[in-house]
Amino acid sequence: MMWEKTEKDGLIYYTLPHWRERGAELVMTTRVGGFGKAPYDTLNLGYHVEDDKKDVGKNREKLLAALGGEPSRFASAKQVHGRGIRKITAENCGGFFGHEDAADDTDGLFTLEKGIWLATFYADCLPLAVFHPEKKLLGLAHAGWKGTYRDIGGALIEAMAAEVSFDPSELWCAVGAGIGPCCYEVDEAFHERFCRRYEKAEAWFTRPGGGKPHFDNVRANVDLFAEKGVKRENIACLDLCTCCCEDLFFSYRRDKGKTGRHGLLGALI
Numbered sequence: 001m002m003w004e005k006t007e008k009d010g011l012i013y014y015t016l017p018h019w020r021e022r023g024a025e026l027v028m029t030t031r032v033g034g035f036g037k038a039p040y041d042t043l044n045l046g047y048h049v050e051d052d053k054k055d056v057g058k059n060r061e062k063l064l065a066a067l068g069g070e071p072s073r074f075a076s077a078k079q080v081h082g083r084g085i086r087k088i089t090a091e092n093c094g095g096f097f098g099h100e101d102a103a104d105d106t107d108g109l110f111t112l113e114k115g116i117w118l119a120t121f122y123a124d125c126l127p128l129a130v131f132h133p134e135k136k137l138l139g140l141a142h143a144g145w146k147g148t149y150r151d152i153g154g155a156l157i158e159a160m161a162a163e164v165s166f167d168p169s170e171l172w173c174a175v176g177a178g179i180g181p182c183c184y185e186v187d188e189a190f191h192e193r194f195c196r197r198y199e200k201a202e203a204w205f206t207r208p209g210g211g212k213p214h215f216d217n218v219r220a221n222v223d224l225f226a227e228k229g230v231k232r233e234n235i236a237c238l239d240l241c242t243c244c245c246e247d248l249f250f251s252y253r254r255d256k257g258k259t260g261r262h263g264l265l266g267a268l269i
């Protein structure tokens, strides 16, 4: 159930070999191997930041070529920290060439069709993926704290189950790299808000040195998946902190907002 580091054409990314064996390729990109200049160096995939659009286009082309995908069968979203989920088919792909063509008001994408690359983008927020290895159903979701608060992972599972019925205990889930509890200091109001919303939220916070609360977004999302009926042994966590791992990831918090976006991409193969 482990993520594996892969190097190809100068790119470094993480994949899940046991998912690939069952028909889904999942790819957590890093900032390595692209064309961008500081502070977007180098593999920034986000068009909506102030990077050179030509560099972003070249980065996306290089990545998609390495993955064997096609720009016309690529789907991304204008992520808004909401609860919107969209089913992607060959007819409603879009977003490869520009942010304006990406799906509106959407933080989760899923598909039943082979060869469509779903793409979500991050700089500290947590990448989530859900796969049904028998029914060949794959989804991705973007969980910043607002997404976690709104249980975007649960919303994704519900939307997928509305399309093809299944028992959540049959699902495989994955959690990519996001900001870890080491670096995610929050205020007391944040802590109280979560504890009011979720009974088990107290376990998602630590107080290093007895000081301000730190939020563990990975643990929160694993617990929320488990609450939905996903087996804990079927959840693969990458367990890398985007804020600590400056060589590998962009971090909104570390870089004070001026940074690029890495991605979680996935396709049925």
Ligand SMILES: [Zn+2]
Residues within 6 Å of the ligand: 179, 180, 181, 182, 183, 184, 241, 242, 243, 244, 245
């Ligand atoms: Zn950290």
